[in-house]
Amino acid sequence: MNSPLGDGAPPAPSGTADRIDTRFAGVAARAAARTAACDADGTLTYGELDRLADEIAHHLDDRTGPGRLVALRAARSRYAPGAVLGILRSGAAYLPVDPNYPQARQEYLLGDSGTELVLSDSGLLADETPIAEVGPFVLASRSTSRADGSAAPQLPADTAYVIYTSGSTGNPKGCMVGHAQVLALMDAAVPLLGTGADDVWTLFHSLSFDFSVWELWGPLLYGGRLVVVDREAATDPLEFARLLAARNVTVLNQVPSAFGNLVAEAVAEQVRLPDLRRVVFGGEALVPADVQRWWAAGIAPDALLVNMYGITETTVHVTYCPLTPETLAGAVPGRTPIGRPLPHLTVTLRDAEGRPVPAGEPGEMCVGGTGVSHGYLERPDLTAARFVDAGDGSGRYYRSGDWAVADGEGLLHYAGRQDGQVKLRGFRIELGEIESALRALPGVSGAACLVTLDGHGDQALTAYVVADPGTVRAAAVRTALAERLPGHMVPQHVRHLDRLPVTPHGKLDRAALAA
Incomplete structure (x- = not known):
């Protein structure tokens, strides 16, 4: 878009390295x-x-x-x-x-x-x-x-920040990300969004969540305006919706869990956001039903919704996928479209031995390119295991642990974590598939599913739904799911919630659900 600061990324001041702070200094000087x-x-x-x-x-x-x-x-x-x-x-x-x-x-x-x-x-x-x-x-x-x-x-x-990510089997681990990796992201992704000095972004997420890196420099390296959302507004979807309207926000970044809460309140209170031009998703698997509710309600008629799968270890965003009704209509339950790699990255789908999989087959997403971070702070063994040399001269790639499938046109569809399955009574179950079926039920605006323990210590599937218990009864939920899912995937328990709990980062708080 037109900008008094000129098009594209601001150059670094003469004689200085290309760093986040020097790019900002150039904008501030002008x-x-x-x-x-x-x-x-x-x-x-x-x-x-x-x-x-x-x-x-x-x-x-x-x-x-x-x-x-x-x-x-x-x-x-x-x-x-x-x-x-x-x-x-x-x-x-x-x-x-x-x-x-x-x-x-x-x-x-x-x-x-x-x-x-x-x-x-x-x-x-x-x-x-x-x-x-x-x-x-x-x-x-x-x-x-x-x-x-x-x-x-x-x-x-060159390190710009260290952000700690949760460890699957132990303590959190610090991921070291450099200035060059952040700037490679901005140079690749911001032109795709078409944003500039006239745009108003929100800083919605904690600085401890790397989505904040995108939210900070998307506006501040291009002359835009940053609206910092305090903790109270970030945890109150209605207050947040009103803030977006009052501040004329044009670029919104959300994890799908928080977006679902925002949609529910915006629909209920008939909030309209006519200034909003871009909504960027990241941090979690997309919830197509929430996107469809957003469109149906006409909350922001001129906003382009974009799904951007990403990983802390490869600097925030990896892929770019503009969403359309046709895109979502073709999505298979449990597999959401994430599009193509950003221009500075490559994505290959590989099997457990690191070999590329045939077209149409699921494989682990392995990400290469200039966004791949330095690795883990003082964890050389873990860095060596996850940041792998391709062996063909193309450099390192990061083993994400996430599964995806490429369709006939090469578009990627997220298929869950490599370790995202649970085993219950001998059956392997993908919780995402159950959650997708729950969200498709009339009257359900949010859903999650966990394996829980009953009073006898036996494992059971428990569904959590954001719905009116008077109109969406537990028995009816189970009956409806039994029509779509095999018996071993029908939750034994259904619990009603006013809202799905989210972490300070805005992600679904599964620990809070389990408690």
């Missing part, structure tokens, strides 16, 4: 008076955000540098982007530590990473000693005594 970020309490211009970043970088001088980490414990406010930029401008990488995490979780992230410095607007932990105040933030030092007595790690010099 558009100092434009509004960069706002929250419920005020706004910051590009010039003001740039000066905050400079001030933070100044206080970090001689205390950190390339290859080192600074923890960022920041609330969702208009100042948070300045804190990220200040850490990057010092040469260091940032480690987001969500202030809403339990203290034990925060201490684990800090201890495992060996972080020596913390920038916080949300209080300090007992072993953190204040050094300086800068804007709303306190810079503090902390003890680096690690459980194994080792020194703080040295990261690749």
